[in-house]
Amino acid sequence: MEFSNHVAACRPELYRFDQNQPRPAWQIFTDVAITTVTFNRLEHTKRLINSLYHKTQMPFTLYVFDQASDDGTAEYLGELRRIRNNVIIIRFPKNIGKARAFLHAQSEVRGDLFVHFDNDIEILSNYWLVHLLKAYYAYFLGTGACEVALGLRMLNQEEYGFRYATTIVNYRIPSAQNALPRTSYSSTSHDSQEREYLLDERVCLGLTHFLCGGAWSIPLTYFRRINWKDFYPIGIGGDDQFISQECARLGIQLAYIENGPLCYHHDWPYSDEKLELYARLKQERMVTDWPYLKWKAKDVMRRWLRR
CATH class of the missing domain: 1.10.287 (Helix Hairpins)
Structure with a gap:
């Protein structure tokens, strides 16, 4: 009984996303496409996809672009598609590279928000997609537009200075324009007697000129305008700089969500x-x-x- 009272005091009903509720104000993107590109390294892919299904808590479509994996990844993805109705697998006859997979994604992916995870990322935060959508909403309320690409914080890359946030900006979501669930953006205690501020939230964005490409998002309409056909680097990896430059060309602000969801890059620093x-x-x-x-x-x- 004492434990039940403690749980009730924490008010868990404030932190759940109800898919049956009317569309909340913060859900300005209703059709979210999540993509990843795979080439072998099956254990990494499993970790990413398991974290997606355990941590997302709201609808999405998963697009997996497989580069002719031969380590059991193809069989795993086939079984995933059999048991999940929101998975689309695009398999290439050879390893064509991440940038060319993105070129295919421009025509294959449907929706209104594009989210990408490298296949060696693990999502650590529950309700991360609610946080991401609220971050876009807060930016929209503050600027009147959604011309921004947002990156999630990757804990083990911050140790190496891989965020480059130049300016920190707070964008407010007033309670009157918000809806459940409460998130880490909350600016008042859930015990506050001022109930009119219960859903008052502030999203802290670190503006930057360089966005790490392991865990990032952009409105799909802008993703389709990135000139992937012109991108063929001498190095096979490392499209981060190109993405950042293209966003600058398109007039898209880059930012990291400082007080939001976290993820972990398992193959960083890169393995031999x-x-x-x-x-x-x-x-x-x-x-x-x-x-x-x-x-x-x-x-x-x-x-x-x-x-």
């Missing part, structure tokens, strides 16, 4: 296995990948014409 894979793929594509060679030839020509 991943570095060896990048080195091998780089060599293979330099001699066998026609789109890469065409990009390289155009790049050399541009450099020569600038002289």
Whole structure:
């Protein structure tokens, strides 16, 4: 009885998302597409997908772009699609690279909010998608637009300075314009006697010029305007800088959610296995990948014409 009283005192009803309630004001995106790109490393993929289904707590569609994995990933994804009705699998005949998978995603993905996780990410925070949607809502209330790409905090990358937040801005969601559940954005105690402020929340965004690409989101209409067809880096990994530059070209603000959900990047710093894979793929594509060679030839020509 004493334990039950303690639970009741914590008011858990304030922190649950009810899918049967009328659409809350903060749900300005109603159709969320979550994507990941896989190439082997099955245990990483399982960890990410398990965390998605345990931590999301609201509807989404999962798009998995598999780069011809041969370690059991294809079989795992087939079983996942059999038991989950919100999974779409796109399988390529060879490893074409993350950037080219994104190029396919521009035509394959449906919805209004694009969210991407590298397959070695694990989501740590419950109701992370509620937090993400409320962050967009707070930005909209503060600026009148949703022209922003938001990144989630990756704990073990912060140790290496991988956030680059230059300015911290607080955006308020007044109680009168908010709806349950309460989140980590709450600016009053749930025990407060001032009930009119019970859902008063403030989202803290760290504005930046560089967004890490392991866990990020952007309105799908802007994702479709990123020039992935022009992106063919000499390195096989590392599209973060390109995404950041494209967002700047499109007039999109970049920001990290400072007081919101957390995730963990399991292969960071990169393992020897991943570095060896990048080195091998780089060599293979330099001699066998026609789109890469065409990009390289155009790049050399541009450099020569600038002289």
